Amino acid sequence: MPAGSSKPELLTLDAQLATVQDDIENLMFILEEKKRTFHDLWTRRKRRPSRNTPAVQLGDFPPEIIGRVLQTAVSSAVDGPEREAQMNRLRLVSSKWNTLVLHNPAFWSDITLMLDHERQWAPAVERATSNLEKHKSFFLHVEIRTSESLKPLIASFLETHSPRISSLTFCLLGVLTEVVAVLDDIAVRASWKSLKSMAILWCGTSSDNGMRRGPIPLKNEHYPALQRLELGGHCRALCNIPDVVYLGERSLERWEVPYSQLTSITISNMYNTLADHLTVVKPCVNLAQLAVRVNTREINDRFSWDLNHEPVTLPMLRHLDLHISVRCSVRHGFINRLTLPSIQSINYTDHFQHESDEPSEYSLALLQSLSNLIKRSTPCSLESFKIEINDRLASLDEEALVDFLQFTPQLKNLAVSAPNLTCDFLLYQDEEGDNCMLPPSLEHLHITALRPVEARVVEKQFKEWISWCEEDDGLHSPSWKGIHGKRSRTCLNATLEIEEVVTREANRSVPMWSDRP
Numbered sequence: 001m002p003a004g005s006s007k008p009e010l011l012t013l014d015a016q017l018a019t020v021q022d023d024i025e026n027l028m029f030i031l032e033e034k035k036r037t038f039h040d041l042w043t044r045r046k047r048r049p050s051r052n053t054p055a056v057q058l059g060d061f062p063p064e065i066i067g068r069v070l071q072t073a074v075s076s077a078v079d080g081p082e083r084e085a086q087m088n089r090l091r092l093v094s095s096k097w098n099t100l101v102l103h104n105p106a107f108w109s110d111i112t113l114m115l116d117h118e119r120q121w122a123p124a125v126e127r128a129t130s131n132l133e134k135h136k137s138f139f140l141h142v143e144i145r146t147s148e149s150l151k152p153l154i155a156s157f158l159e160t161h162s163p164r165i166s167s168l169t170f171c172l173l174g175v176l177t178e179v180v181a182v183l184d185d186i187a188v189r190a191s192w193k194s195l196k197s198m199a200i201l202w203c204g205t206s207s208d209n210g211m212r213r214g215p216i217p218l219k220n221e222h223y224p225a226l227q228r229l230e231l232g233g234h235c236r237a238l239c240n241i242p243d244v245v246y247l248g249e250r251s252l253e254r255w256e257v258p259y260s261q262l263t264s265i266t267i268s269n270m271y272n273t274l275a276d277h278l279t280v281v282k283p284c285v286n287l288a289q290l291a292v293r294v295n296t297r298e299i300n301d302r303f304s305w306d307l308n309h310e311p312v313t314l315p316m317l318r319h320l321d322l323h324i325s326v327r328c329s330v331r332h333g334f335i336n337r338l339t340l341p342s343i344q345s346i347n348y349t350d351h352f353q354h355e356s357d358e359p360s361e362y363s364l365a366l367l368q369s370l371s372n373l374i375k376r377s378t379p380c381s382l383e384s385f386k387i388e389i390n391d392r393l394a395s396l397d398e399e400a401l402v403d404f405l406q407f408t409p410q411l412k413n414l415a416v417s418a419p420n421l422t423c424d425f426l427l428y429q430d431e432e433g434d435n436c437m438l439p440p441s442l443e444h445l446h447i448t449a450l451r452p453v454e455a456r457v458v459e460k461q462f463k464e465w466i467s468w469c470e471e472d473d474g475l476h477s478p479s480w481k482g483i484h485g486k487r488s489r490t491c492l493n494a495t496l497e498i499e500e501v502v503t504r505e506a507n508r509s510v511p512m513w514s515d516r517p
Helices: 003-047 063-075 080-091 095-102 118-134 152-160 176-189 209-213 274-281 359-376 398-405 455-470
Strands: 110-115 139-146 165-173 197-203 228-232 264-268 289-294 319-324 345-350 384-389 413-419 444-450 488-498 504-514
Touching: 063 080, 063 095, 080 095, 080 110, 110 118, 118 139, 118 152, 152 176, 165 176, 176 197, 264 274, 274 289, 345 359, 359 398, 444 455, 455 488
Parallel strands: 110 139, 139 165, 165 197, 197 228, 228 264, 264 289, 289 319, 319 345, 345 384, 384 413, 413 444, 444 488
Antiparallel strands: 488 504
């Protein structure tokens, strides 16, 4: 091609290339702008989840994943009977779940023997023996309810299979020391080397006066694997018998327990004061869970301010559960003595009737004691706090509750239940005019207003708080800060329940702020 004829063509191509390059640059600029717009919209979308967006249901996942979830739910139960009950509840949800449980071998790794009516003991023992022979690796869970000492058939069965028994539960009427003596006699010949959980609940007194005054041994060498222990004294829930019993048989001092190896203790309906309870568990350096339920009137009769005030530190305790049904020294003899550097959850339930002018002041003193407990236990990370007051003459001091929340910046679950309750504490302001007094990491809030309650007032305050949380000039402001300082955006699942003739509930997902990334 001649040189003269190619020059105009080259100029044309150069012009076209320049035009295309300009178009590319313009498109790149538009693309970057669209990306920024998409990112901004996506960020806003995540912060404002639509209530109309359909949630992903558990049934939408593959059977393998559902099976793992159900298996985790069952394995979270402490002992065999509880796991079996949990498994049966899951099977009743749907035919799909029932099929998953029945065809998954992981759910069937334990054998449970429940002995209630004596005429059924022999066939039940025979079936358990047959199952143990078929499944050599399965562990055994035994639950026995009886008003007599253990029959030779049962004692022989327990001794033969003691290496494979992982949990024992006894509900006894008047034969406590006799049954424990049989267990101790078995342990001398064959140690309970696999027994991890034991619950002994009893009513009445032993038939022999000498036996009921002696020690009740659960020695370390006989129970080397024991980690979870529940001891329960006289309780009408077990049987309807007179209250006239030998009080010493419900004394913790009689029990010789390997406290140093225990990780969980539940004590209920014992004669000892709460101060004595705390003194008894002091050697439990590995204790992770402590539950104390005070239901007996004798502890009220022994109530005194002259109690043991020696400080007690439980370095590994993560879960504390107090259920009080009679007047006792919860603060002076128990809470004020404790230091819990690892505490994660506190549940407090109060069912006793206060006296004189104490009802209006009790919750204030209680919350102040709990606040001091958290301060003494620093650094601790309390994640769950539940308080339930059921005396209809009492009321919850909401200012004291707000003060308590100041010491719980990592709290995730808060449940409050009390009579005469309002939602005014949600609208409190600090000295700088900042509103929300809730911890920054809170995920679940459950408020139960018990009768007597002004339902309209409570609902109005709750809705006012919801509206304030959703305002653009409220929690969305970058300069907003509460009692825990400046926080970033998150969501809080809030529930209000009002006790009336028909209980009403209101569930809301509330935009909040959090220190979490």
